[in-house]
Amino acid sequence: MGIFGTSTIVTHSAFVNTDDGMIVTFQAPMSLNGWSRWSVVTMESENGGNEGLLLREQSTLTGLRFLMPFVVGTEKKSHKEFQLNFAKRLESTMDGGNAVAGGEAGT
Numbered sequence: 001m002g003i004f005g006t007s008t009i010v011t012h013s014a015f016v017n018t019d020d021g022m023i024v025t026f027q028a029p030m031s032l033n034g035w036s037r038w039s040v041v042t043m044e045s046e047n048g049g050n051e052g053l054l055l056r057e058q059s060t061l062t063g064l065r066f067l068m069p070f071v072v073g074t075e076k077k078s079h080k081e082f083q084l085n086f087a088k089r090l091e092s093t094m095d096g097g098n099a100v101a102g103g104e105a106g107t
Contacts, residue, residue: 021056022086032063032071038086055087 011028021039036059045051063071 028063030064030067032061032067034061034075035059040090053090055083055090057083 009029011026013024013026016023016025018037018039020041021037023035023037025033025035027033036057039056041054041056043051043054061071061075
């Protein structure tokens, strides 16, 4: 059937833990490649104490120009889901594994 006759797309991904977060890379058909570096930064308050955590992301997405409207639309949806799951896991880790923020630990 070829690439335009199927509804299945296979991608190859890698998730690598780092000291301050995670690096995610992927390769998909038709020259689509991307990477993201997620890092957790401790924010300090004005009086020098810990105020909270900041989840920072750097990312790059490359591919064929004519595919980008479709890719960006799809990426926005999956990106939001990934970001929420990552934040829930981070909150759970910081809370000693207990469920926080209305979610279950490990989801």
